[in-house]
Amino acid sequence: MSDTVGSDTDIQIPSPGTAGAGGARTSPPPAPAPAPATAPRRRGRGRMRLEIAVLSGPPIIVFVAFVIFPVVLAAYYGFYKWQGYGAATDWVGLNNYRLILTDPAFQQVLWHSLLILVLSLVIQGPLAIILAILLNQRIRGRSVIRVLIFVPYVISEVIVGTGWSLMLQSTGAANDLLKHIGLGALQKDWIADPKLAIWTLIAIISWKYIGFAVILMLAGLQSIPEELFEAAQIDGASYWQIQRRITLPLLGPTVRIWAFLSIIGSLQLFDLVYIIWGQYVSGTAGTSTMAIYMVAQGRSAGNYGYGSAVAVVMFLITLIVALLYQRFVLRRDLRGAITEGVS
Amino acid sequence: MSARTADWFPSAAKQKPRGRRSGDRDKPAKWGSPAVYFVALVFIAVCIAPVLYIVLGGFRTNSQITTSPAGLPHPWVFGNYANVLKSNTFWGEFANSVVVALASTAGIVILGLMVSFVLARYDFKLKGAMYSLFAAGLMFPLVIAITPLYIVIKDLGLVDNLAGVIVPEIAFGLPTTVIILVPFLRAIPKEIEEAATIDGASRLGFFFRMVMPLSLPGVVTVGILAFIGSWNNYVLPLYILNSEANFTLPLGVQAFSSQYSQDTAKVLAFTSLAMLPALVFFSIFQKRIVGGLTGAVKG
Numbered sequence: 001m002s003d004t005v006g007s008d009t010d011i012q013i014p015s016p017g018t019a020g021a022g023g024a025r026t027s028p029p030p031a032p033a034p035a036p037a038t039a040p041r042r043r044g045r046g047r048m049r050l051e052i053a054v055l056s057g058p059p060i061i062v063f064v065a066f067v068i069f070p071v072v073l074a075a076y077y078g079f080y081k082w083q084g085y086g087a088a089t090d091w092v093g094l095n096n097y098r099l100i101l102t103d104p105a106f107q108q109v110l111w112h113s114l115l116i117l118v119l120s121l122v123i124q125g126p127l128a129i130i131l132a133i134l135l136n137q138r139i140r141g142r143s144v145i146r147v148l149i150f151v152p153y154v155i156s157e158v159i160v161g162t163g164w165s166l167m168l169q170s171t172g173a174a175n176d177l178l179k180h181i182g183l184g185a186l187q188k189d190w191i192a193d194p195k196l197a198i199w200t201l202i203a204i205i206s207w208k209y210i211g212f213a214v215i216l217m218l219a220g221l222q223s224i225p226e227e228l229f230e231a232a233q234i235d236g237a238s239y240w241q242i243q244r245r246i247t248l249p250l251l252g253p254t255v256r257i258w259a260f261l262s263i264i265g266s267l268q269l270f271d272l273v274y275i276i277w278g279q280y281v282s283g284t285a286g287t288s289t290m291a292i293y294m295v296a297q298g299r300s301a302g303n304y305g306y307g308s309a310v311a312v313v314m315f316l317i318t319l320i321v322a323l324l325y326q327r328f329v330l331r332r333d334l335r336g337a338i339t340e341g342v343s
Numbered sequence: 344m345s346a347r348t349a350d351w352f353p354s355a356a357k358q359k360p361r362g363r364r365s366g367d368r369d370k371p372a373k374w375g376s377p378a379v380y381f382v383a384l385v386f387i388a389v390c391i392a393p394v395l396y397i398v399l400g401g402f403r404t405n406s407q408i409t410t411s412p413a414g415l416p417h418p419w420v421f422g423n424y425a426n427v428l429k430s431n432t433f434w435g436e437f438a439n440s441v442v443v444a445l446a447s448t449a450g451i452v453i454l455g456l457m458v459s460f461v462l463a464r465y466d467f468k469l470k471g472a473m474y475s476l477f478a479a480g481l482m483f484p485l486v487i488a489i490t491p492l493y494i495v496i497k498d499l500g501l502v503d504n505l506a507g508v509i510v511p512e513i514a515f516g517l518p519t520t521v522i523i524l525v526p527f528l529r530a531i532p533k534e535i536e537e538a539a540t541i542d543g544a545s546r547l548g549f550f551f552r553m554v555m556p557l558s559l560p561g562v563v564t565v566g567i568l569a570f571i572g573s574w575n576n577y578v579l580p581l582y583i584l585n586s587e588a589n590f591t592l593p594l595g596v597q598a599f600s601s602q603y604s605q606d607t608a609k610v611l612a613f614t615s616l617a618m619l620p621a622l623v624f625f626s627i628f629q630k631r632i633v634g635g636l637t638g639a640v641k642g
Contacts, residue, residue: 156575
């Protein structure tokens with residue numbers, strides 16, 4: 001998409017040097033047909049296998065042992081009523097899942113997660129695009145500005161959580177500030193009020209993650225060839241026309257990928273909520289996310305089987321959302337990375 | 344095969360021939376319009392104010408914080424920071440964080456580069472499945488797997504051991520790494536590989552002499568993300584480490600803030616010092632991260 005507005009569809013044209021470019025047209029199942037092999041490669045087929053094994057063996061072992069295997073294990077425990085020690089023997093079939101889907105508390109956390117997802121997109125996306133367009137100029141102090149924008153993203157969740165909960169508690173700086181500027185009437189118990197808490201959380205999330213969106217969009221803008229803007233200017237396009245007709249469409253892929261990452265992040269939100277609400281306020285004051293529910297039902301209540309089933313539900317929801325998103329939104333950008341892989 | 348189905352972050356390949364926006368370096372920076380600076384300043388103020396609150400809070404006394412939570416320190420107190428800097432707890436946790444972050448970053452970069460190289464430059468039957476395996480890893484947050492992961496780590500005898508944090512962190516860092524690096528590695532022109540072969544370099548020689556240097560921007564980006572990610576990681580240490588001597592800084596901040604929950608100023612000082620390393624590290628490398636994303640996100 002870097003060349004012209006219309007070239008979104010051209011991504012698939014193999015650029016020079018793309019591995020296996022020749023094979024793209026010829027072989028869907030590349031198995032027997034030796035790929036466009038150079039002479040030494042044909043000679044060293046065994047050697048090639050050895051190299052593949054040596055290079056990809058260790059990463060795969062680590063990945064499978066510490067990511068795939070635990071996830072599969074979680075799926076397995078999801079069928080048991082299991083207290084977290086000894087072997088899981090108490091098979092309950094799909095019962096855990098039935099309980100999850102009928103638990104009003106789960107419906108509530110699902111609602112929270114979806115609200116966070118939608119509001120993250122709606123709040124951060126447009127703001128980040130506007131800011132990125134504004135800041136995408138060669139002005140003095142640009143790199144300082146960028147570093148400062150990124151600060152909240154770089155700071156750990158624990159620190160963000162600790163800082164914000166100190167500021168937002170009823171006797172904290174936020175309320176004090178409101179009093180000083182004459183808005184004392186707006187003082188609230190930002191964290192402990194269960195109705196307000198979810199909005200507080202969304203505000204903190206927006207604050208923490210918008211820097212990442214801006215930086216990503218800036219990176220996207222950087223790669224739009226400047227000649228396009230110049231040409232449009234010569235043709236007499238106004239500033240807003242240029243933004244609307246050139247910048248936004250060309251920024252599309254970046255926006256769509258950012259949205260994808262943001263959606264996955266929202267569905268899996270845990271740290272911030274756990275740190276702010278799990279620690280300072282009893283209960284989670286109306287901010288529970290799916291992951292919080294999982295830990296609360298599983299680890300804290302000692303029912304690991306149920307917690308594991310929640311983990312599986314969470315994963316399935318993420319997977320379905322991701323696949324749908326990829327199918328309908330990212331189709332042009334990702335080319336089926338999840339479903340089809342590189343081959 | 345290849346480009347059609349390939350890249351999550353499309354067409355890093357295309358950025359190569361065109362080069363980075365060419366004018367970027369040639370034209371001198373100029374002062375932008377006041378409106379731009381105004382918007383930037385407002386935005387920065389919103390980003391920075393809470394952080395400043397934490398930092399400044401460390402310079403106050405608790406009574407200052409209680410009477411005027413939003414005021415400036417008056418007078419400035421340095422004792423909180425001095426105490427933290429003198430404490431063994433802080434430096435012990437700092438050292439643990441350094442070990443974890445460096446080891447995880449090294450592991451993620453090395454293993455990630457190895458597997459990305461295979462995925463980008465070799466043709467074999469299981470390549471698609473392998474890529475999908477790693478790509479799917481993006482959808483497994485650590486929290487989902489934490490209970491079984493704990494069991495695996497316990498069986499390996501790594502509970503309350505820094506290695507028990509490092510190894511899973513490497514594993515969970517691989518998907519992002521693979522997805523960012525594969526386009527970079529694939530973008531290296533085949534001709535270079537052929538030339539290297541003709542000159543007698545083995546494929547592994549090619550890997551070390553050509554691939555490593557050429558994919559440096561991607562590698563640096565991945566390295567920074569891995570470092571910051573593991574420096575900030577909270578869930579894994581929370582479950583794996585239980586003796587204070589093994590705590591990393593995020594756990595330390597939490598332990599400290601509940602231990603001294605009455606001493607807000609002290610907590611703020613501790614918190615400020617804990618966030619400093621990641622901030623400094625990021626400020627040094629921020630140009631690289633934008634550059635790397637430009638390559639990975641779009642050509």
